[in-house]
Amino acid sequence: MGSQMANSINILIEKLRKDQSPDGSWNYPFETGITTDAYMIILLRTLEINDEVLIQDLSERLLSKQKANGAWKLFHDEEDGNLSATVEAYYALLYGGLYKKSDTRLRAAKRFIVSKGGLEKTGMFTQVLLTLTGQMKWPALFPFPIEIILLPMSFPLNFFSFSVFGRANLTPIMILANRRFRIKTAKSPDLNDLFIDDAQQRFSFQREEWRSLFSILEQGMKSLAGMPEKLHKKAIKRAKQYMLERIEPDGTLYSYFSCTFLMIFALLSLGHQKSDPLILHAVRGLKLMRCEINGFTHMQYTTANVWNTSLIGMALQEAGVSSSDPMIKKANQYLLKRQQFKYGDWAVQNPNTLPGGWGFSDVNTINPDVDDTTASLRSIAGRVPKSTTYLQAWERGIHWLFSMQNKDGGWPAFEKNTNSKLLQLLPIEKGEFLLADPSSADLTGRTLEFLGSYTNLSKNSSAVWSGMEWLLKNQEKNGSWYGRWGICYIYGTWGALTGLKAAGADASHPSIKKAVAWLRSIQNEDGGWGESCRSDIAKTYVPLGTSTLTHTAWALDALISVADRPSAKMKKAVEFLLVNLNKKDWTTDYPKGQGMAGGLYIHYHSYRYIFPLLALAHYRKKFNAE
Numbered sequence: 001m002g003s004q005m006a007n008s009i010n011i012l013i014e015k016l017r018k019d020q021s022p023d024g025s026w027n028y029p030f031e032t033g034i035t036t037d038a039y040m041i042i043l044l045r046t047l048e049i050n051d052e053v054l055i056q057d058l059s060e061r062l063l064s065k066q067k068a069n070g071a072w073k074l075f076h077d078e079e080d081g082n083l084s085a086t087v088e089a090y091y092a093l094l095y096g097g098l099y100k101k102s103d104t105r106l107r108a109a110k111r112f113i114v115s116k117g118g119l120e121k122t123g124m125f126t127q128v129l130l131t132l133t134g135q136m137k138w139p140a141l142f143p144f145p146i147e148i149i150l151l152p153m154s155f156p157l158n159f160f161s162f163s164v165f166g167r168a169n170l171t172p173i174m175i176l177a178n179r180r181f182r183i184k185t186a187k188s189p190d191l192n193d194l195f196i197d198d199a200q201q202r203f204s205f206q207r208e209e210w211r212s213l214f215s216i217l218e219q220g221m222k223s224l225a226g227m228p229e230k231l232h233k234k235a236i237k238r239a240k241q242y243m244l245e246r247i248e249p250d251g252t253l254y255s256y257f258s259c260t261f262l263m264i265f266a267l268l269s270l271g272h273q274k275s276d277p278l279i280l281h282a283v284r285g286l287k288l289m290r291c292e293i294n295g296f297t298h299m300q301y302t303t304a305n306v307w308n309t310s311l312i313g314m315a316l317q318e319a320g321v322s323s324s325d326p327m328i329k330k331a332n333q334y335l336l337k338r339q340q341f342k343y344g345d346w347a348v349q350n351p352n353t354l355p356g357g358w359g360f361s362d363v364n365t366i367n368p369d370v371d372d373t374t375a376s377l378r379s380i381a382g383r384v385p386k387s388t389t390y391l392q393a394w395e396r397g398i399h400w401l402f403s404m405q406n407k408d409g410g411w412p413a414f415e416k417n418t419n420s421k422l423l424q425l426l427p428i429e430k431g432e433f434l435l436a437d438p439s440s441a442d443l444t445g446r447t448l449e450f451l452g453s454y455t456n457l458s459k460n461s462s463a464v465w466s467g468m469e470w471l472l473k474n475q476e477k478n479g480s481w482y483g484r485w486g487i488c489y490i491y492g493t494w495g496a497l498t499g500l501k502a503a504g505a506d507a508s509h510p511s512i513k514k515a516v517a518w519l520r521s522i523q524n525e526d527g528g529w530g531e532s533c534r535s536d537i538a539k540t541y542v543p544l545g546t547s548t549l550t551h552t553a554w555a556l557d558a559l560i561s562v563a564d565r566p567s568a569k570m571k572k573a574v575e576f577l578l579v580n581l582n583k584k585d586w587t588t589d590y591p592k593g594q595g596m597a598g599g600l601y602i603h604y605h606s607y608r609y610i611f612p613l614l615a616l617a618h619y620r621k622k623f624n625a626e
Helices: 002-019 035-046 052-064 083-096 104-115 124-132 146-150 164-179 210-222 228-244 257-269 277-287 305-318 326-338 370-386 388-403 421-425 441-454 462-473 489-502 510-521 534-538 549-562 568-580 607-623
Strands: 290-293 296-299 529-531 543-548 593-596 600-604
Touching: 002 305, 002 568, 002 607, 035 052, 035 083, 035 257, 035 277, 035 296, 052 083, 052 296, 083 104, 083 124, 124 164, 124 257, 146 164, 146 228, 164 228, 164 257, 228 257, 257 277, 305 326, 305 370, 305 607, 326 370, 326 388, 370 388, 370 441, 441 462, 441 489, 462 489, 489 510, 489 529, 489 549, 510 549, 529 549, 543 549, 549 568, 549 607, 568 607
Parallel strands: none
Antiparallel strands: 290 296, 529 543, 593 600
């Protein structure tokens, strides 16, 4: 096994060397299904930007992803299909104008849509899309009055109670709902035949609890000084200002597709022309996020260059590549240029800290996150003793990281202490993923792993102890942990176990033993692991039924971190990785990340290289496998 492992590690290293971009980064695709492709077609047609080549390319990708029953899926094992995704694809193909309702494939899609209850049964964001493009009507009462943006921080629920991702998407939606904006063009398709109940041609909220919360918001707005009409105008102005102040150099809002798309429509509703430079710049920014996957054009939700580069730089060095290797030096120079020095929304809840974190995408300048910061610090760690420049970046990054710890002891992604219980009352589909930014096992575990493995921080540090206590308190009954940003319980358990061990927990601790037993119990016969995206919908572990490279690497790496010697199950996992490194099937394309349960899943094209390399390198290093 030793020589085969060495050969496999070298093959992975050279593959990564070959794929590095000239600027030092790795720009592997950030693939998120077909929603962004569909929305781009709809956006171009709405703005009457006749980019026929792009519309044709995106239409071809949409059709390539359609299933035999006419539906589109978010992931391979999603029963018979996803209603919202199918409506979005169907709508885009019609709006693109290359296909008619009489097309066999679109007729099959229509049958699926009708069989699942029609447009009125789609998700909230799909209904927002349908409404602002003239296919549905706004509800009589929208639960988020625009004046919420004026409420003071002292109010129990205010604008900054929402996560940054929530604010970025809700701000343009609030403007659009307030203006009751809808826009059609000469090429708008007619989707009336997709309504099952004619009386339901307006999107509705599924929950009633928000009405009591709405009355609380009303009370808060009554306490604002000023006449209602003036307050309303002030709120609209501030909402617009919020968006414009957060536009990245490429013209996008926070470099996210969804909120940029919504911002463009919000600007239209405020009187901007379709040819406005602000709008055209935003469209150009979105176009810059396109990539090619298997010969098809895909609109990425964002780019993942910093995330890819930081993880790859760390994994390569763990595998024995020197920090002075040109590949690593180029990668770390790229990361150094991407450290952020602007104050973003994170500073609202954390006002006494200098900037110093890293963001996710290539162009992001004002939205750092904890995960990218620890990953980037891992990668540059080898250069710190050799360079004052790297030392300064290191110290500033560490300081920012510590300042982001939540009062409950865990670490969030983007903003600290942004998890108000009141958010649970809001009628937003998947609101816990959109509106809140709570402590999570994956973020907390990875932060502890970084602090324990890469710093001289005492294991008795109050920050470390608080983080460990949070993890131990939030372990699932079966021994696993839920991972917020990956799929899902295997991911969270990997983060938690490696973090606890690096922070000083003993392998004999009951929580660690319970987690190890759980991982062993779900190992497949072939030695690998695999978990379904349905886990985050069901909120419990759901096996995929087959093994994937990435899940296997996470589980193996977790077991390595707490083991004194390799077990038979670990050896079998290593064998699975070695035999299947070149595998190419649906399991290698299966999403391993998530943005919103039941709505947004991510296939990181880099993961099949990063995590097997990391697990094999750790196995070799710890057990002298060669």
